[in-house]
Amino acid sequence: MNNASLPVLVAGGGIGGLAAALALTQQGFEVKVLEQASQIGEIGAGMQLGPNAFHAFDALGVGEQARSRAVYTDYMVMHDAIDEYQVGYIPTGDAFRQRFGNPYAVIHRVDAHSALLEGVKANGQVDMHTSISVQAVEQDDHTVTVIDQHGHRHQGQALVAADGVKSAVRAQLVGDPHRVTGHVVYRAVVDKADFPAELQWNAASIWVGPNCHLVHYPLRGGEQYNVVVTFHSREVETWGVTEGSAEEVQSYFQEVCPKARQLIDLPKHWKRWATADRDPIAQWTYGRTTLLGDAAHPTTQYMAQGACMAIEDAVTLREALKANHNDLFKGFDLYQRSRIARTARIVLASREMGRIYHAKGVERLVRNDLWRGRTPERFYDAMEWLYGWRVDNCLAPIEFPGVAA
Numbered sequence: 491m492n493n494a495s496l497p498v499l500v501a502g503g504g505i506g507g508l509a510a511a512l513a514l515t516q517q518g519f520e521v522k523v524l525e526q527a528s529q530i531g532e533i534g535a536g537m538q539l540g541p542n543a544f545h546a547f548d549a550l551g552v553g554e555q556a557r558s559r560a561v562y563t564d565y566m567v568m569h570d571a572i573d574e575y576q577v578g579y580i581p582t583g584d585a586f587r588q589r590f591g592n593p594y595a596v597i598h599r600v601d602a603h604s605a606l607l608e609g610v611k612a613n614g615q616v617d618m619h620t621s622i623s624v625q626a627v628e629q630d631d632h633t634v635t636v637i638d639q640h641g642h643r644h645q646g647q648a649l650v651a652a653d654g655v656k657s658a659v660r661a662q663l664v665g666d667p668h669r670v671t672g673h674v675v676y677r678a679v680v681d682k683a684d685f686p687a688e689l690q691w692n693a694a695s696i697w698v699g700p701n702c703h704l705v706h707y708p709l710r711g712g713e714q715y716n717v718v719v720t721f722h723s724r725e726v727e728t729w730g731v732t733e734g735s736a737e738e739v740q741s742y743f744q745e746v747c748p749k750a751r752q753l754i755d756l757p758k759h760w761k762r763w764a765t766a767d768r769d770p771i772a773q774w775t776y777g778r779t780t781l782l783g784d785a786a787h788p789t790t791q792y793m794a795q796g797a798c799m800a801i802e803d804a805v806t807l808r809e810a811l812k813a814n815h816n817d818l819f820k821g822f823d824l825y826q827r828s829r830i831a832r833t834a835r836i837v838l839a840s841r842e843m844g845r846i847y848h849a850k851g852v853e854r855l856v857r858n859d860l861w862r863g864r865t866p867e868r869f870y871d872a873m874e875w876l877y878g879w880r881v882d883n884c885l886a887p888i889e890f891p892g893v894a895a
């Protein structure tokens with residue numbers, strides 16, 4: 491069924507697209523990446539990576555590149571942003587690493603992306619094209635054709651659409667609406683010299699408050715700190731990224747304690763994200779095309795797992811193709827059946843985490859009581875479904891009776 495002389499096309503050169511490109515070449519496919527930006531790269535912000543992400547990096551052969559750029563945190567901590575009460579504390583040192591076989595870490599997004607890009611360059615089988623915006627897809631029994639913004643046609647034997655939260659491919663094949671959350675995220679990276687000494691913790695730290703929260707953690711050997719603040723907007727929001735304003739963000743954190751509040755005074759420049767997600771769907775594969783990363787499962791950020799899932803997707807795609815001797819149809823089907831429930835759980839759990847973070851009134855009291863006295867082992871048990879992901883258990887296909895098309 492495969493037209494083996496053609497490449498597999500990958501729409502998007504973000505973390506998901508590069509991971510997919512690397513995974514596909516490891517199965518012997520020629521790969522052509524089509525990226526809309528004029529340069530392959532990432533935004534200036536941090537992200538958290540669970541051990542599951544490092545298992546996936548390892549499977550792609552770039553684990554050391556990722557680990558060497560990451561900061562291994564000692565713990566995760568949640569404080570109530572009004573009274574500084576410690577709501578939860580999870581050590582992520584040796585016991586955590588032993589349990590899950592890899593660290594919990596924080597990393598600059600550019601550095602995570604670079605780890606994958608180095609892998610792609612070293613393997614030399616990926617043809618990268620920038621300034622190409624995928625507009626439409628056509629498919630027949632033998633080929634898939636992507637039409638770009640200039641009307642040029644790119645032919646392949648298959649297409650992996652990793653074109654992000656606003657995926658043009660998903661818009662054409664699925665056409666489902668997005669769900670604007672009304673939650674606005676401000677992100678910035680601050681130099682250590684400008685970051686308060688009393689908050690220079692080697693931890694993934696979150697301050698949770700009524701209709702808002704603040705996150706901070708170190709990057710690049712502690713030379714920088716990532717600052718992310720989120721609030722429920724008073725405005726009617728439109729999904730997208732704009733320049734932020736210090737005046738706006740300061741107007742939202744009046745109730746927050748001074749220790750946490752100083753975070754919002756730090757950045758010189760803010761980027762402002764009005765966020766959205768989509769309801770999970772039970773079909774990602776349409777003929778010779780499948781979705782991957784945010785294009786497949788766009789989520790709010792509260793589980794800090796969107797990029798981790800994209801890298802897992804890529805490894806699972808490779809394993810599904812391997813299990814089916816590179817039969818694209820069977821491989822794409824096994825891939826989606828192995829991934830949809832797990833990633834839908836992230837999307838739905840993330841919405842719930844947003845509610846827990848932003849609790850007020852009696853819900854706040856419940857939130858602050860949730861993990862009282864909980865031991866690290868009980869936290870680790872609760873995280874097993876997420877961080878226990880491995881290459882050798884990633885093919886876990888399930889049927890969707892009455893759900894899948």
Ligand SMILES: Cc1cc2nc3c(=O)[nH]c(=O)nc-3n(C[C@H](O)[C@H](O)[C@H](O)COP(=O)(O)OP(=O)(O)OC[C@H]3O[C@@H](n4cnc5c(N)ncnc54)[C@H](O)[C@@H]3O)c2cc1C
Pocket residue numbers: 501502503504505506507524525526527536537538539622623624625652653654655656657658675677718763782783784785791794795796797798799800
């Ligand atoms: C505030 C915030 C915090 C987050 N924190 C974390 C975290 O701590 N940990 C974590 O794992 N995840 C986190 N995430 C999620 C993570 O950023 C995404 O899940 C991840 O970037 C998805 O990767 P992707 O490659 O699928 O999509 P993207 O990173 O969006 O990449 C898509 C690529 O496709 C390109 N593209 C788009 N449209 C087209 C087109 N039509 N044609 C060609 N190219 C196109 C884009 O230019 C881009 O390069 C966070 C997200 C947000 C918003």
